[in-house]
Amino acid sequence: MIRLTDQEFLDVVEYFRKNYGINLKNKKILIECRMAKELERCKVSNFGDYLKLLKKDSGGDIAGGMVNRLTTNYTYFLREPAHFTLLEEQIFSELLEKKRYGPLYIWCAGCATGEECYTLAMCMDEYQEKNGCTLNARIIATDISEEVLEKAEKGVYPKREIEDIPPSWQEKYCREIKKNSFCVAEELKYNIRFMKHNLMEPLKETGRFDVIFCRNVMIYFDKFSRQRLVSMLEENLNPGGYLFIGHAELLARDETNLEQVHQAVYRKRETI
Numbered sequence: 001m002i003r004l005t006d007q008e009f010l011d012v013v014e015y016f017r018k019n020y021g022i023n024l025k026n027k028k029i030l031i032e033c034r035m036a037k038e039l040e041r042c043k044v045s046n047f048g049d050y051l052k053l054l055k056k057d058s059g060g061d062i063a064g065g066m067v068n069r070l071t072t073n074y075t076y077f078l079r080e081p082a083h084f085t086l087l088e089e090q091i092f093s094e095l096l097e098k099k100r101y102g103p104l105y106i107w108c109a110g111c112a113t114g115e116e117c118y119t120l121a122m123c124m125d126e127y128q129e130k131n132g133c134t135l136n137a138r139i140i141a142t143d144i145s146e147e148v149l150e151k152a153e154k155g156v157y158p159k160r161e162i163e164d165i166p167p168s169w170q171e172k173y174c175r176e177i178k179k180n181s182f183c184v185a186e187e188l189k190y191n192i193r194f195m196k197h198n199l200m201e202p203l204k205e206t207g208r209f210d211v212i213f214c215r216n217v218m219i220y221f222d223k224f225s226r227q228r229l230v231s232m233l234e235e236n237l238n239p240g241g242y243l244f245i246g247h248a249e250l251l252a253r254d255e256t257n258l259e260q261v262h263q264a265v266y267r268k269r270e271t272i
């Protein structure tokens, strides 16, 4: 394993904090372990040379490789299921009525390998079938890691992940493709657009959203970046729209004007 000097470690931490909001302060060993292959790919034998390459990296290849290695992309189908129940039992109906059947705009921010936005698509399909209506929803799913976005777009997953999906959904939305993998039904992909986007920057060319999922992302951020992220998400919500964060995350009162309506669910007030 190639070791980081104290200064190199500080440089990597600062680079990640400044550019992506991610806090790697206590992650020295993790950086050394995960970056070993990346240094090899870039044909350098120490972090000093790697950081020099990063400084000259106009095409984004070096930074992209580092993001692929150092982001935590853990996710699974139907994670924190209470959120999907709430959508199906309450929020979809409320938004449908309010929007008078106009398109529903959903942003899945920090979508990782796509399980979250496909769960959303399954949940919407279920709702439509049960209620005999159409949500006419458009989902934008974003992440900074190109590697995970590629996997998300393919929608192919190892067989063991299918266990997180209820059997009736497996039957409708999953197709076995090889002995050890399955793919999600093509129909689920129709209304999802995958995009590379850094949450430390504004999201361009989209309007406001009715629902934003940004779950288990800010948990990796430093305090300042988290505040910046929360106010950007708030700005991107329609009045009456909902923000879902991870169950282990909590917005401090001084961080937001959103009102908390359920565990890890916030609503933008109609009046602001």
Ligand SMILES: C[S@@+](CC[C@H](N)C(=O)[O-])C[C@H]1O[C@@H](n2cnc3c(N)ncnc32)[C@H](O)[C@@H]1O
Binding pocket: 019, 020, 021, 022, 071, 072, 073, 074, 075, 076, 079, 109, 110, 111, 112, 113, 116, 142, 143, 144, 145, 148, 197, 198, 199, 200, 214, 215, 216, 217, 246
């Ligand atoms: C732990 S995963 C969460 C996935 C999913 N939302 C869930 O709850 O299961 C966090 C994701 O956030 C992404 N991420 C971290 N910082 C980001 C940033 N600045 N901009 C966009 N995505 C970011 C990571 O690449 C990673 O895929």
